[in-house]
Amino acid sequence: MDQKRFIEEDFNGYLNQLIESHRLEPIQEGITKLVIDKGYDFLSIKQKKVFDYMIDTNTVDSCERCGSDIPFCEMFEALDNGGLCNYCQHMKEKLEYE
Ligand SMILES: [Zn+2]
Structure with missing residues (x-):
């Protein structure tokens, strides 16, 4: 998914839904919480990879x-x-x- 969409209005709400639904691996969940708190740009390159993969496997473009x-x-x-x-x-x- 295009990272440009990460700033869309409902993005954080969707991340919360993913966490609440317990679809995520513990490490994915931790990084997703970081994104909600601090934003995607706060992540390290390694964390971004985990997050990007999580998004690609949990969204429909x-x-x-x-x-x-x-x-x-x-x-x-x-x-x-x-x-x-x-x-x-x-x-x-x-x-x-x-
Ligand atoms: Zn349609």
């Missing part, structure tokens, strides 16, 4: 269906629904249940 960027406020759901934005998830549910 763009929606599998429409290709638009998934905002961090929808990211947690997207992890569980196979990588869909809210809109496509909604459309999919509509098609399945109609």
Whole structure:
């Protein structure tokens, strides 16, 4: 994922969701807490590598269906629904249940 997105408004909120969901390894969790506290730029190169890997394995860059960027406020759901934005998830549910 592009590091430019780390300054998006909902990014820290998403990091908190990841910690609360206990998806992260202990070392990933520690570094994620550091990012919430001090910001990504505070990390050492080694810590950034761990964090980048954690982000790459715990985010969906763009929606599998429409290709638009998934905002961090929808990211947690997207992890569980196979990588869909809210809109496509909604459309999919509509098609399945109609
Ligand atoms: Zn979509």
